[in-house]
Amino acid sequence: MVIQKEITLPAFERGCHLITHHINKAFDNLPDQGLLNIFLRHTSAGLCINENADPTVRQDFNSFFDKLVPENLSFYKHVYEGPDDITAHLKTAITGQSLNIPVRAQKIALGTWQGIYLCEFRNNGGRRKILLTCITH
Amino acid sequence: MVIQKEITLPAFERGCHLITHHINKAFDNLPDQGLLNIFLRHTSAGLCINENADPTVRQDFNSFFDKLVPENLSFYKHVYEGPDDITAHLKTAITGQSLNIPVRAQKIALGTWQGIYLCEFRNNGGRRKILLTCITH
Amino acid sequence: MVIQKEITLPAFERGCHLITHHINKAFDNLPDQGLLNIFLRHTSAGLCINENADPTVRQDFNSFFDKLVPENLSFYKHVYEGPDDITAHLKTAITGQSLNIPVRAQKIALGTWQGIYLCEFRNNGGRRKILLTCITH
Numbered sequence: 001m002v003i004q005k006e007i008t009l010p011a012f013e014r015g016c017h018l019i020t021h022h023i024n025k026a027f028d029n030l031p032d033q034g035l036l037n038i039f040l041r042h043t044s045a046g047l048c049i050n051e052n053a054d055p056t057v058r059q060d061f062n063s064f065f066d067k068l069v070p071e072n073l074s075f076y077k078h079v080y081e082g083p084d085d086i087t088a089h090l091k092t093a094i095t096g097q098s099l100n101i102p103v104r105a106q107k108i109a110l111g112t113w114q115g116i117y118l119c120e121f122r123n124n125g126g127r128r129k130i131l132l133t134c135i136t137h
Numbered sequence: 138m139v140i141q142k143e144i145t146l147p148a149f150e151r152g153c154h155l156i157t158h159h160i161n162k163a164f165d166n167l168p169d170q171g172l173l174n175i176f177l178r179h180t181s182a183g184l185c186i187n188e189n190a191d192p193t194v195r196q197d198f199n200s201f202f203d204k205l206v207p208e209n210l211s212f213y214k215h216v217y218e219g220p221d222d223i224t225a226h227l228k229t230a231i232t233g234q235s236l237n238i239p240v241r242a243q244k245i246a247l248g249t250w251q252g253i254y255l256c257e258f259r260n261n262g263g264r265r266k267i268l269l270t271c272i273t274h
Numbered sequence: 275m276v277i278q279k280e281i282t283l284p285a286f287e288r289g290c291h292l293i294t295h296h297i298n299k300a301f302d303n304l305p306d307q308g309l310l311n312i313f314l315r316h317t318s319a320g321l322c323i324n325e326n327a328d329p330t331v332r333q334d335f336n337s338f339f340d341k342l343v344p345e346n347l348s349f350y351k352h353v354y355e356g357p358d359d360i361t362a363h364l365k366t367a368i369t370g371q372s373l374n375i376p377v378r379a380q381k382i383a384l385g386t387w388q389g390i391y392l393c394e395f396r397n398n399g400g401r402r403k404i405l406l407t408c409i410t411h
Contacts, residue, residue, distance in 0.1 A: 138411060176376050179385055179387070206338070215325075215333075235323070235374050266385070272309055
Protein backbone atom coordinates (compact mmCIF):
# COMPACT_ATOMS: atom_id res chain seq x y z
CA MET A 1 0.00 0.00 0.00
CA VAL A 2 1.17 3.52 -0.76
CA ILE A 3 -0.03 6.56 1.18
CA GLN A 4 0.95 9.92 -0.28
CA LYS A 5 0.46 13.44 1.09
CA GLU A 6 1.80 16.84 0.14
CA ILE A 7 2.43 19.48 2.78
CA THR A 8 3.58 23.08 2.50
CA LEU A 9 5.84 24.32 5.25
CA PRO A 10 5.70 27.85 6.63
CA ALA A 11 8.43 30.14 5.27
CA PHE A 12 11.59 29.76 7.35
CA GLU A 13 14.55 32.07 7.81
CA ARG A 14 17.89 31.01 6.35
CA GLY A 15 19.25 28.31 8.65
CA CYS A 16 18.41 24.86 9.98
CA HIS A 17 14.99 24.27 11.56
CA LEU A 18 13.40 21.29 13.31
CA ILE A 19 10.34 20.16 11.33
CA THR A 20 9.64 16.73 12.88
CA HIS A 21 6.26 17.94 14.20
CA HIS A 22 5.20 19.10 10.71
CA ILE A 23 5.86 15.60 9.39
CA ASN A 24 4.13 13.88 12.29
CA LYS A 25 0.97 15.91 12.03
CA ALA A 26 0.56 15.15 8.31
CA PHE A 27 -0.64 11.61 9.12
CA ASP A 28 -3.69 10.65 11.18
CA ASN A 29 -2.42 7.10 11.36
CA LEU A 30 0.87 5.59 10.44
CA PRO A 31 1.04 1.84 9.84
CA ASP A 32 2.60 -0.81 12.07
CA GLN A 33 5.58 -1.21 9.79
CA GLY A 34 6.73 0.61 6.71
CA LEU A 35 9.06 3.15 5.17
CA LEU A 36 8.46 6.88 4.91
CA ASN A 37 10.07 8.95 2.16
CA ILE A 38 10.22 12.71 2.79
CA PHE A 39 10.91 14.51 -0.46
CA LEU A 40 11.57 18.25 -0.68
CA ARG A 41 10.65 19.39 -4.18
CA HIS A 42 13.32 22.11 -4.36
CA THR A 43 16.98 22.60 -5.26
CA SER A 44 18.08 25.29 -2.82
CA ALA A 45 17.05 23.81 0.53
CA GLY A 46 17.93 20.45 2.06
CA LEU A 47 16.74 17.88 4.55
CA CYS A 48 18.82 16.01 7.10
CA ILE A 49 18.46 14.19 10.40
CA ASN A 50 20.34 15.47 13.40
CA GLU A 51 20.20 16.39 17.07
CA ASN A 52 16.72 17.34 18.24
CA ALA A 53 17.48 18.90 21.63
CA ASP A 54 20.17 21.57 21.86
CA PRO A 55 19.62 24.52 19.47
CA THR A 56 23.38 25.22 19.35
CA VAL A 57 23.75 22.25 16.99
CA ARG A 58 21.59 24.04 14.45
CA GLN A 59 23.50 27.31 15.00
CA ASP A 60 26.81 25.53 14.43
CA PHE A 61 25.36 23.91 11.29
CA ASN A 62 24.61 27.35 9.86
CA SER A 63 28.08 28.68 10.65
CA PHE A 64 29.80 25.58 9.35
CA PHE A 65 27.90 25.33 6.06
CA ASP A 66 28.66 29.00 5.38
CA LYS A 67 32.35 28.27 5.90
CA LEU A 68 32.27 25.04 3.86
CA VAL A 69 30.53 26.68 0.89
CA PRO A 70 31.72 30.30 0.94
CA GLU A 71 29.84 32.99 -0.93
CA ASN A 72 31.59 35.09 -3.56
CA LEU A 73 34.14 32.54 -4.81
CA SER A 74 35.66 33.97 -7.99
CA PHE A 75 34.66 31.07 -10.25
CA TYR A 76 30.91 31.08 -9.49
CA LYS A 77 28.74 31.77 -12.53
CA HIS A 78 25.23 30.99 -11.24
CA VAL A 79 24.76 34.01 -8.95
CA TYR A 80 21.98 35.77 -10.88
CA GLU A 81 19.80 35.95 -7.76
CA GLY A 82 22.60 36.96 -5.37
CA PRO A 83 25.47 35.33 -3.49
CA ASP A 84 23.08 32.83 -1.85
CA ASP A 85 22.04 31.40 -5.24
CA ILE A 86 24.70 28.85 -6.28
CA THR A 87 25.77 28.31 -2.67
CA ALA A 88 22.22 27.16 -1.81
CA HIS A 89 22.35 24.66 -4.71
CA LEU A 90 25.75 23.37 -3.58
CA LYS A 91 24.74 22.98 0.06
CA THR A 92 21.64 21.08 -1.08
CA ALA A 93 23.83 18.65 -3.03
CA ILE A 94 25.83 18.03 0.16
CA THR A 95 22.89 17.41 2.54
CA GLY A 96 20.44 15.97 0.01
CA GLN A 97 16.68 16.64 -0.08
CA SER A 98 15.16 13.15 0.20
CA LEU A 99 15.04 11.25 3.51
CA ASN A 100 13.96 7.67 4.16
CA ILE A 101 12.90 6.77 7.67
CA PRO A 102 11.42 3.48 8.86
CA VAL A 103 7.95 3.40 10.40
CA ARG A 104 7.44 1.11 13.39
CA ALA A 105 4.59 0.78 15.90
CA GLN A 106 2.64 3.59 14.17
CA LYS A 107 5.53 6.03 14.56
CA ILE A 108 8.43 7.39 12.56
CA ALA A 109 11.20 5.27 14.09
CA LEU A 110 13.65 8.07 14.82
CA GLY A 111 16.29 7.45 17.47
CA THR A 112 15.98 9.22 20.82
CA TRP A 113 18.09 12.19 19.75
CA GLN A 114 17.07 12.38 16.11
CA GLY A 115 14.98 15.16 14.61
CA ILE A 116 14.26 16.17 11.02
CA TYR A 117 15.89 19.41 9.87
CA LEU A 118 14.80 21.65 7.04
CA CYS A 119 17.99 23.40 5.97
CA GLU A 120 16.87 26.64 4.33
CA PHE A 121 19.89 27.81 2.36
CA ARG A 122 18.30 30.86 0.67
CA ASN A 123 17.89 34.26 2.35
CA ASN A 124 14.24 34.33 1.27
CA GLY A 125 13.33 30.81 0.28
CA GLY A 126 9.61 31.18 0.94
CA ARG A 127 7.27 28.28 1.60
CA ARG A 128 8.68 24.86 0.68
CA LYS A 129 6.68 21.86 -0.54
CA ILE A 130 7.27 18.35 0.75
CA LEU A 131 5.80 15.19 -0.75
CA LEU A 132 5.42 12.36 1.78
CA THR A 133 5.22 8.76 0.58
CA CYS A 134 4.64 5.94 3.04
CA ILE A 135 5.07 2.36 1.82
CA THR A 136 3.46 -0.32 3.97
CA HIS A 137 1.74 -3.74 3.87
CA MET B 138 4.53 -4.72 -6.26
CA VAL B 139 8.18 -4.26 -7.19
CA ILE B 140 9.30 -3.31 -10.71
CA GLN B 141 13.04 -3.53 -11.33
CA LYS B 142 15.10 -2.53 -14.37
CA GLU B 143 18.78 -2.11 -15.03
CA ILE B 144 20.05 0.51 -17.45
CA THR B 145 23.55 1.32 -18.65
CA LEU B 146 24.28 4.99 -19.26
CA PRO B 147 26.50 6.21 -22.09
CA ALA B 148 30.03 7.13 -20.99
CA PHE B 149 30.11 10.71 -19.74
CA GLU B 150 32.99 13.15 -19.37
CA ARG B 151 34.12 14.09 -15.89
CA GLY B 152 31.50 16.50 -14.54
CA CYS B 153 27.80 16.72 -13.72
CA HIS B 154 25.27 15.67 -16.35
CA LEU B 155 21.47 15.75 -16.50
CA ILE B 156 20.16 12.18 -16.86
CA THR B 157 16.45 12.65 -16.07
CA HIS B 158 15.49 11.57 -19.62
CA HIS B 159 17.48 8.34 -19.29
CA ILE B 160 15.49 7.45 -16.17
CA ASN B 161 12.15 8.43 -17.69
CA LYS B 162 12.61 6.35 -20.82
CA ALA B 163 13.43 3.21 -18.83
CA PHE B 164 9.75 2.75 -17.93
CA ASP B 165 6.84 2.29 -20.33
CA ASN B 166 4.41 2.96 -17.52
CA LEU B 167 4.94 4.26 -14.06
CA PRO B 168 2.25 3.60 -11.46
CA ASP B 169 -0.20 6.08 -9.98
CA GLN B 170 1.67 6.22 -6.69
CA GLY B 171 4.92 4.77 -5.50
CA LEU B 172 8.57 5.30 -4.73
CA LEU B 173 11.44 5.01 -7.21
CA ASN B 174 14.93 4.10 -6.04
CA ILE B 175 17.75 4.99 -8.44
CA PHE B 176 20.88 3.09 -7.46
CA LEU B 177 24.25 3.65 -9.11
CA ARG B 178 26.30 0.48 -8.67
CA HIS B 179 29.66 2.28 -8.43
CA THR B 180 31.93 3.98 -5.90
CA SER B 181 33.50 6.78 -7.95
CA ALA B 182 30.45 8.55 -9.39
CA GLY B 183 27.45 10.01 -7.58
CA LEU B 184 23.82 10.95 -8.07
CA CYS B 185 22.08 14.07 -6.87
CA ILE B 186 19.05 16.21 -7.64
CA ASN B 187 19.57 19.81 -8.64
CA GLU B 188 18.68 22.60 -11.05
CA ASN B 189 17.54 21.32 -14.44
CA ALA B 190 17.66 24.52 -16.49
CA ASP B 191 20.80 26.64 -16.42
CA PRO B 192 23.99 24.70 -17.34
CA THR B 193 26.14 27.08 -15.26
CA VAL B 194 24.90 25.28 -12.13
CA ARG B 195 26.56 22.10 -13.35
CA GLN B 196 29.73 23.99 -14.29
CA ASP B 197 29.88 25.55 -10.82
CA PHE B 198 29.32 22.09 -9.28
CA ASN B 199 32.40 20.79 -11.09
CA SER B 200 34.56 23.73 -10.00
CA PHE B 201 33.30 23.59 -6.43
CA PHE B 202 33.73 19.86 -5.91
CA ASP B 203 37.29 20.10 -7.25
CA LYS B 204 37.97 22.83 -4.69
CA LEU B 205 36.21 20.96 -1.84
CA VAL B 206 38.09 17.71 -2.48
CA PRO B 207 41.49 18.78 -3.86
CA GLU B 208 43.68 16.35 -5.73
CA ASN B 209 47.21 15.65 -4.54
CA LEU B 210 46.74 16.14 -0.79
CA SER B 211 49.85 14.83 0.90
CA PHE B 212 48.07 12.23 3.05
CA TYR B 213 46.24 10.41 0.25
CA LYS B 214 47.21 6.74 -0.08
CA HIS B 215 44.61 5.39 -2.53
CA VAL B 216 45.88 7.08 -5.72
CA TYR B 217 46.98 3.97 -7.62
CA GLU B 218 44.92 4.96 -10.66
CA GLY B 219 45.85 8.65 -10.60
CA PRO B 220 44.90 11.81 -8.70
CA ASP B 221 41.20 11.33 -9.59
CA ASP B 222 41.07 7.96 -7.77
CA ILE B 223 40.54 8.66 -4.04
CA THR B 224 39.00 12.07 -4.80
CA ALA B 225 36.25 10.35 -6.83
CA HIS B 226 35.52 8.02 -3.89
CA LEU B 227 35.39 10.96 -1.48
CA LYS B 228 33.11 13.07 -3.68
CA THR B 229 30.80 10.05 -4.03
CA ALA B 230 30.56 9.79 -0.23
CA ILE B 231 29.51 13.45 -0.14
CA THR B 232 26.80 13.33 -2.83
CA GLY B 233 25.71 9.71 -2.35
CA GLN B 234 24.78 7.28 -5.13
CA SER B 235 21.23 6.22 -4.21
CA LEU B 236 18.24 8.53 -4.82
CA ASN B 237 14.65 8.04 -3.76
CA ILE B 238 11.98 9.97 -5.59
CA PRO B 239 8.22 9.65 -5.20
CA VAL B 240 6.08 8.58 -8.15
CA ARG B 241 2.74 10.34 -8.58
CA ALA B 242 0.24 10.40 -11.47
CA GLN B 243 2.45 8.05 -13.53
CA LYS B 244 5.42 10.41 -13.28
CA ILE B 245 8.56 10.86 -11.21
CA ALA B 246 7.33 13.63 -8.92
CA LEU B 247 10.26 16.00 -9.32
CA GLY B 248 9.70 19.66 -8.53
CA THR B 249 9.58 22.16 -11.41
CA TRP B 250 13.29 22.94 -11.25
CA GLN B 251 14.58 19.52 -10.24
CA GLY B 252 16.63 17.27 -12.50
CA ILE B 253 18.68 14.15 -11.82
CA TYR B 254 22.45 14.58 -12.11
CA LEU B 255 25.01 11.89 -12.76
CA CYS B 256 28.19 13.27 -11.17
CA GLU B 257 31.04 11.55 -13.00
CA PHE B 258 34.06 12.06 -10.77
CA ARG B 259 36.60 10.01 -12.76
CA ASN B 260 38.45 11.29 -15.84
CA ASN B 261 37.49 8.14 -17.73
CA GLY B 262 34.68 6.52 -15.78
CA GLY B 263 33.20 4.66 -18.73
CA ARG B 264 29.62 3.43 -18.87
CA ARG B 265 27.84 3.37 -15.52
CA LYS B 266 25.13 0.91 -14.45
CA ILE B 267 21.98 1.99 -12.65
CA LEU B 268 19.47 -0.35 -11.02
CA LEU B 269 15.95 1.11 -10.86
CA THR B 270 13.48 -0.23 -8.30
CA CYS B 271 9.91 1.06 -8.22
CA ILE B 272 7.74 0.11 -5.25
CA THR B 273 4.01 0.50 -5.78
CA HIS B 274 0.59 -0.96 -4.81
CA MET C 275 5.23 -6.97 2.51
CA VAL C 276 7.48 -5.30 5.06
CA ILE C 277 10.21 -7.16 6.95
CA GLN C 278 11.81 -5.26 9.81
CA LYS C 279 14.76 -6.15 12.04
CA GLU C 280 16.90 -4.25 14.49
CA ILE C 281 20.57 -5.06 14.95
CA THR C 282 23.15 -3.67 17.33
CA LEU C 283 26.67 -3.37 15.96
CA PRO C 284 29.77 -4.01 18.05
CA ALA C 285 31.47 -0.82 19.27
CA PHE C 286 33.87 0.48 16.62
CA GLU C 287 36.85 2.80 16.88
CA ARG C 288 36.58 6.26 15.37
CA GLY C 289 36.88 5.80 11.61
CA CYS C 290 35.18 4.05 8.68
CA HIS C 291 34.43 0.33 8.93
CA LEU C 292 33.01 -2.23 6.49
CA ILE C 293 29.75 -3.61 7.91
CA THR C 294 28.27 -5.37 4.84
CA HIS C 295 28.53 -8.76 6.57
CA HIS C 296 26.60 -7.49 9.60
CA ILE C 297 23.74 -6.47 7.31
CA ASN C 298 23.81 -9.72 5.31
CA LYS C 299 23.68 -11.95 8.35
CA ALA C 300 20.61 -10.16 9.75
CA PHE C 301 18.36 -11.89 7.19
CA ASP C 302 17.85 -15.63 6.75
CA ASN C 303 16.19 -15.00 3.41
CA LEU C 304 15.97 -11.92 1.30
CA PRO C 305 13.24 -11.72 -1.34
CA ASP C 306 13.61 -11.98 -5.11
CA GLN C 307 13.08 -8.27 -5.58
CA GLY C 308 12.71 -5.40 -3.18
CA LEU C 309 14.28 -2.41 -1.49
CA LEU C 310 16.28 -2.47 1.75
CA ASN C 311 16.48 0.60 3.97
CA ILE C 312 19.36 0.68 6.45
CA PHE C 313 18.71 3.27 9.12
CA LEU C 314 21.23 4.25 11.78
CA ARG C 315 19.33 5.64 14.75
CA HIS C 316 22.05 8.11 15.77
CA THR C 317 23.26 11.64 15.01
CA SER C 318 27.03 11.32 15.39
CA ALA C 319 27.83 8.40 13.07
CA GLY C 320 27.01 7.97 9.39
CA LEU C 321 26.48 5.34 6.73
CA CYS C 322 27.78 5.38 3.19
CA ILE C 323 28.60 3.01 0.35
CA ASN C 324 32.15 2.87 -0.95
CA GLU C 325 35.07 0.68 -1.98
CA ASN C 326 35.01 -2.75 -0.32
CA ALA C 327 38.54 -3.98 -1.10
CA ASP C 328 41.50 -1.73 -0.34
CA PRO C 329 41.61 -0.54 3.30
CA THR C 330 43.52 2.62 2.30
CA VAL C 331 40.22 4.07 1.02
CA ARG C 332 38.86 3.96 4.53
CA GLN C 333 42.08 5.42 5.96
CA ASP C 334 41.92 8.28 3.45
CA PHE C 335 38.26 8.83 4.36
CA ASN C 336 39.23 9.32 8.01
CA SER C 337 42.01 11.78 7.14
CA PHE C 338 39.87 13.68 4.68
CA PHE C 339 36.80 14.05 6.89
CA ASP C 340 39.03 15.34 9.69
CA LYS C 341 40.41 17.96 7.30
CA LEU C 342 36.97 18.83 5.88
CA VAL C 343 35.39 19.30 9.31
CA PRO C 344 38.22 20.53 11.54
CA GLU C 345 37.97 20.31 15.30
CA ASN C 346 38.34 23.43 17.43
CA LEU C 347 36.91 26.02 15.01
CA SER C 348 36.40 29.21 16.99
CA PHE C 349 32.66 29.50 16.31
CA TYR C 350 31.64 26.03 17.55
CA LYS C 351 29.23 26.12 20.49
CA HIS C 352 28.13 22.49 20.78
CA VAL C 353 31.37 21.00 22.17
CA TYR C 354 30.13 20.00 25.63
CA GLU C 355 31.37 16.44 25.19
CA GLY C 356 34.69 17.39 23.60
CA PRO C 357 36.06 18.48 20.21
CA ASP C 358 34.54 15.38 18.51
CA ASP C 359 31.00 16.42 19.53
CA ILE C 360 29.75 18.97 16.95
CA THR C 361 32.19 17.67 14.33
CA ALA C 362 30.56 14.22 14.54
CA HIS C 363 27.12 15.81 14.01
CA LEU C 364 28.41 17.80 11.01
CA LYS C 365 30.12 14.82 9.37
CA THR C 366 26.90 12.84 9.81
CA ALA C 367 24.95 15.55 7.97
CA ILE C 368 27.44 15.24 5.09
CA THR C 369 27.39 11.44 4.72
CA GLY C 370 23.82 10.83 5.90
CA GLN C 371 22.67 7.90 8.07
CA SER C 372 19.97 6.22 5.93
CA LEU C 373 20.81 4.04 2.92
CA ASN C 374 18.45 2.49 0.38
CA ILE C 375 19.79 -0.46 -1.57
CA PRO C 376 17.87 -2.62 -4.04
CA VAL C 377 17.40 -6.33 -3.36
CA ARG C 378 17.66 -8.67 -6.35
CA ALA C 379 17.91 -12.46 -6.61
CA GLN C 380 17.81 -12.82 -2.80
CA LYS C 381 20.80 -10.52 -2.37
CA ILE C 382 21.56 -6.90 -1.60
CA ALA C 383 22.32 -5.72 -5.14
CA LEU C 384 25.58 -3.93 -4.41
CA GLY C 385 27.99 -3.40 -7.30
CA THR C 386 31.17 -5.48 -7.45
CA TRP C 387 33.26 -2.91 -5.57
CA GLN C 388 30.58 -1.58 -3.22
CA GLY C 389 30.55 -2.17 0.51
CA ILE C 390 28.57 -0.58 3.34
CA TYR C 391 30.58 1.67 5.67
CA LEU C 392 29.75 2.61 9.22
CA CYS C 393 31.47 5.96 9.71
CA GLU C 394 32.04 6.26 13.45
CA PHE C 395 32.73 9.94 14.02
CA ARG C 396 32.96 9.89 17.83
CA ASN C 397 36.06 8.86 19.79
CA ASN C 398 33.94 6.55 21.93
CA GLY C 399 30.65 6.10 20.10
CA GLY C 400 29.81 2.77 21.67
CA ARG C 401 27.43 0.25 20.15
CA ARG C 402 25.21 1.63 17.38
CA LYS C 403 21.67 0.51 16.55
CA ILE C 404 20.49 -0.06 13.00
CA LEU C 405 16.88 -0.62 11.96
CA LEU C 406 16.55 -2.65 8.73
CA THR C 407 13.36 -2.40 6.67
CA CYS C 408 12.91 -4.53 3.58
CA ILE C 409 9.99 -3.75 1.26
CA THR C 410 9.02 -6.52 -1.14
CA HIS C 411 6.05 -8.10 -2.98
